[in-house]
Amino acid sequence: MRPRLRDRPNPVAILMAVLCPMTDETLAAAVEELRIAPEMTGTLHLYRRQDAVFRAITFLSAALVVIVLAGMIAFLIHGAIPALTAMGPAFFWTSDWDTVEDVYGALAPIAGTLITATIAMVIGIPVSFGIAMFLTEICPVVLRRPIGTAIELLAGIPSVVFGIWGLFYLTPMLQEYVQPALIDYLGPLPIIGMLFQGPPFGIGILDGGIVLAIMVLPYITSITRDVFMTVPALLRESAYGMGCTTTEVVWKIVIPYCRVGLIGGVMLGLGRALGETMAVTFVIGNTYQISASLLAPGTTISAAIANEFNEAFEEQHLSALIALGLVLFLITFTVLALAKWMLMAIDKREGRR
Amino acid sequence: MSARVRRRSAVNIVVLSLSVATALIGLVFLGLISWTLVSRGLSAINLDLFTLETPPPGSPGGLANAIVGSAMMTGLAMLIATPIGILAGTYLAEYGRDSRFGSVARFINDILLSAPSILVGLFVYGFTVLPMQHYSAWAGSIALALIALPVIVRSTQDMIGLVPVPLREAAAALGAPEWRVMVSIVWRAAGSGMLTGVLLAAARISGETAPLLFTALNNQFWSTDLNAPMANLPVVIYRFALSPYDDWQQLAWGGAFLITFAILVLNVLARLVSARSQPAKRSLPALGCIPSQPTPKPLRSRYRSAASTSTMTSSRR
Secondary structure, three states: OOOOOOOOOOHHHHHHHHHOOOOOOOOHHHHHHHOOOHHHHHHHHHHHHHHHHHHHHHHHHHHHHHHHHHHHHHHHHHHHHHHHHHHOOHHHHOOOEEOOOOEEOOHHHHHHHHHHHHHHHHHHHHHHHHHHHHHHHHOOHHHHHHHHHHHHHHOOOOHHHHHHHHHHHHHHHHHHHHHHHHHHHOOOOOOHHHHHOOOOOOOOHHHHHHHHHHHHHHHHHHHHHHHHHOOOHHHHHHHHHOOOOHHHHHHHHHHHHOHHHHHHHHHHHHHHHHHOOHHHHOOOEOOOOOOOOOOOOEOOHHHHHHHHHHHOOOHHHHHHHHHHHHHHHHHHHHHHHHHHHHHHHHHHHOOOO | OOHHHHHHHHHHHHHHHHHHHHHHHHHHHHHHHHHHHHHHHHHHOOHHHHHOOOOOOOOOOOOHHHHHHHHHHHHHHHHHHHHHHHHHHHHHHHHOOOOHHHHHHHHHHHHHHOOOHHHHHHHHHHHHHHHHOOOOHHHHHHHHHHHHHHHHHHHHHHHHHOOOHHHHHHHHHOOOOHHHHHHHHHHHHHHHHHHHHHHHHHHHHHOOOHHHHOOOOOOOOOOOOOOOOOOOHHHHHHHHHHOOOHHHHHHHHHHHHHHHHHHHHHHHHHHHHHHHOHHHHHOHHHHOOOOOOOOOOHHHHHHHHHHHHHHHHHHHO
C-alpha cells in the first residue's frame, strides 16, 4: 500500500512535484535495511527530495533576514566612510554642522537623541509602572479589561499623530504654563537650575522628550501589565496572607518575579524612543546647537536625517547624514544587545524558570 | 497597632495614591490625544476627502491619491513580506531551532524588529533609489516590507512553537513527508495565530512615515505608476501639518484620523481572529508544549491579551 496524502490538489504539492524529479541514491541503503516494499521506495525518494527543497526554501527566507541586516550595516558603513575620513574622530565630539563649509560635527544630534530618550524614560517608566500597578492591583475589576485594551489599541497610533498633536496642543500648553513655571521655580536653583534657563520657546528638547514619553507610554504599559499578570495568583495571595500591604506585594513579590520581562519591556521602549523620527521632528526645533538648558531647541539623529536627506546633494553632506544613521544604529543595537544579554544573564542565574 | 505597622500602611497609602495619580495623568494624556484626533479628524471628513486629489494651498481638495497610494504600497509590501516571513519563521521555529545559524538569525530578527524605521528607509534608498536614480512606489513598498518582515517572522515563529509535538508525530506516523507535516498540519494549526501576526504587521506599516520619506517620497497628483513617486497618507500628513496653511492642516488631521481608524480596524480584526482560535490554544499547556521562555514581546503580549478578550466574550454569552 502506498502512503497517499495527495487527495486534493494543493499548490505547494504541485510545485513540489515539478521541482523534484524522482531520483535519489542515498535512501537505497535505508530502504534495504528497513525492508520497505520495493514499490514504495519511489515515493520515499520523492518525499526526501521534496523535504530538501522545502527546507532549502525556508532556509533561504531565513537567510534573507540575515542578509537584510548585513546589507543595512554594509550600506551604513560604506556610506559613512567619506564623511568619517574627512572629519576624523572630530565628527563625534564637535558640534559645527555647516553644509556650506562642509564641516560636520555630530555631537548636537547625538546628544539630542540621548537626552530626549532619557527624558522619555524618566517620565515614561514611572508613569507606565504606575498605570500597570493601578490596572493589576487597584482598579475595580470591571474596568481593568476595558482600560487595558484601550491602552493596547493606543499603542497602535502612528507616531506622526503624536507629532502633530505635540506641535498643535502640547507645545502651546508648555510654552504658556509649564515652561514659565519651571523657569521661575527651578531656574534659580543651583545645578538643576541650569537645565531650565532661557526663554520658553515651547518647542525644544524638553518638548521632544515629553512627546516621546507619551508615545512610549502605551507601549511600555501594555508590556508591563502583561508581565505583571503572569505572576501566579498563589504567590500574590501568599504574600497578602502573610499580611503584606499592596505596596509590599508589588515591590517584593511582583516586580522581582517579573524582572526579566520588565527589563525587556523597558529596553524595547527605549529602543523605540531612540529611533523615533516623526514624533520628534515636529517639536524638537531642528537646530544644531548644544545647550545645558532643556528648554532650548535642538535636534536628534533621526530628525536631522528626516529633515535634510532629501535636500542633501553634496557627497559629504549625504555621507555625514548616513554616518549619523550609523551612529543611531550602533546606539540602538547596543541597547538591544544589552537587553538581550541581561535577559540571558538573569535566565542563566535562575536556571531558566 | 505598632509603629511599624502604622509606617507600613502609611507607605502603602502614599504609594497607592502615587500609582493612581500617575495612572490618571497618563490616561488623561492618552485620552486627550484620542479626543483631539477624533474631534479634529471628524470635522475634516467629508466626501471631497475621498474623491479629490491633494490640492495646492487655498483650493478645495482631498486625499484620494494619498489614500490609494497608501493602500497600494501597504498591500504590495504585505504581498512581499508575508510569504518570506512565514517561510523564515517556519525555518527558525522548526529546522533551525537548535542550530547556530538559527539562534543568530533569531537574534538578528529581534534586532530588525526594533531597528529605527528611518534606517530601513536609508538602506532601501541606497539599493533602490540610488541605482534607479528616481524615487518610486516600489522602493516605498520594499521599505515597508522590510519593516513588516521581522514582525511576521517573529509571530510565525512563536505560533509554530505553540503547535503540539504529538500533532506532528501523528502526521509523520501516517506517512506524511516533512514538508507536508508543516504545510497541512502545523501551518493549519497555527494558522489563525499567523494571520494575527500578518494583520498586526499590516497595522504597523500602514502608519510608518520615516521609511517612505526617501523612498516613495510623495506625489501631488493622482498616480498609480509603481515606478514613479507615489502619494501616501503618512508623508502627506507630515508635509501638510508642518505647512502654514489652515486648509492643509485640516487635511492633515483628516488623514491622521483615517490612518488611525484603519490601524484600529486592523488591530481589532487581529484580536477577533486570534480570539476565535483561543479555546484550542488554551488546552495546550495541558500537553506541556508551551515553550518555557517567558520573554515578553509586544506581539506575544497582544496574543495574551487577546486570550483575555475571548474570555470576556464567552462569559457574556
